[in-house]
Each structure stands twice: as structure tokens, then as C-alpha cells.
Amino acid sequence: MPDSPLRVGGFVPFTSIDYPGELAAVVFCQGCPWRCGYCHNPHLLPARGHQMLDWKDVLAQLEQRQGFLDAVVFSGGEPTAQAGLPQAIRDTKCLGYKIGLHTAGCYPERLEKLLPLLDWIGLDIKELPQHYESLTGVPTSGARAWESLALALRGGVPLQVRTTLDPGIPAQHISRLCRLLKDMGVQDHKLQEYRPTDVPAPNPIHLAT
Ligand code: SF4
Secondary structure (H helix, E strand, O other), rough: OOOOOEEEEEEEEEEEOOOOOOEEEEEEEOOOOOOOOOOHHHHHHOOOOOOOOOOHHHHHHHHOOOEOOOOOEEOOOHHOOOOOOOHHHHHHHEEEEEEEEEEOOOEEEEEEEEHHHEEEEEEHHHHHOHOOHHHHHOOOOHHHHHHHHHHHHHOOOOEEEEEEEOOOHHHHHHHHHHHHHHOOOOOOOOEEEEOOOOOOOOOOOOOOO
């Protein structure tokens, strides 16, 4: 049975800041299994949103922009939560675009299969693995994110690791995390400013794909 089409919660047709050095469009994928308190896209967390876009329409827009853009970034939500992501990436690659992926590393086994299709990854590493649950609400999240990191490094895809400086994370954790990343061979690690949000994240869910 074919995978269901990508559920798209938003589309930005032009950005110069979401894929290093390239002009890109961003496809915001609907749904994320984690519930970080500082999430700025709470409307993208449920598996289905109120204002979803049809993937075919998004693809048609990307077709129109061929020659004007270099890359398409799949962001979220959590793109790898969706079984339709690999086909959506293949459709986009057929138009000649480079492919970027923003991910929190929720599904390492899926990320591993995607690696041959990717040109760049922006991966959130939020905390030391043993302290992830306090941020995401999900017990296995730390092991999954750090496994995704190891796989991405092994796969050799250009990688930027990002860490949001949530004030609840002790400074010792951040310095230990920075050392660990360096020891693992991460060359591009960005510490992101924490921006508080007024909208509480709903409870963690199991996403159907
Ligand atoms: S991993 Fe956290 S920050 Fe990223 S989309 Fe999911 S809830 Fe939001």
C-alpha cells in the first residue's frame, strides 16, 4: 500500500537563513511526538492541523520556483514522524533541489534510511541524553536524539547541531554537552537563544503515520 501523502502544516516559499549558503523554501511538516516547553510551533504538534496544505499544491509551487531556489528544507513539527516523508523528498529531488532536513532526531531508524537522500541536516541536541525527558516529556527521547546524531555523523551528511539555551538546563550540562559533541566530531554546533512562549505544549502523544 502506498504511503499517505505528506501532511503539510505550512510553507515558506523563500528563505535565506534556513539552509546554510543557499536560497531555500521551507516545508513545515505537521506532527511531532515530543512536547518541549519552549516549542514555538505548537500548532504543528498534533498529527493533523486546522490549516493543512495539500502536498501536491506545495510541489506545484516548488516546480514554479525551479531556477530561483537552490534547496528545499523539510522542517516541522518533526518531519521524520511521517511515513510520507521519503516519497516527498524524492519528488522534490526530481525537481533538482538540494534537500535539507530539520529534525530533533525522534526516529533514528528512519533518519538512517533517509541519509542517502539528504544534502544537509540541522539536528537539535537539546540536553545530555539522561536529562531529555524533563524537556520533551518522553522517556526515550534522549537515547533517540543521540543515536540520530551518531548515525548522521557516520553517514557523512553535512550537519549543524543546534542547542537551545533553556534557562532550566544547568550550565554544567551545556558545557559537558559541548565537550561531548566536540569529542564525537561535530564541527558545527550552534547555541540558540531561548525565547519564552506563552502557549503550553500539550501532552506527549503517539503519532500515527
Ligand atoms: S521536538 Fe520539541 S521543539 Fe521540536 S517540534 Fe517537537 S515539541 Fe517542538
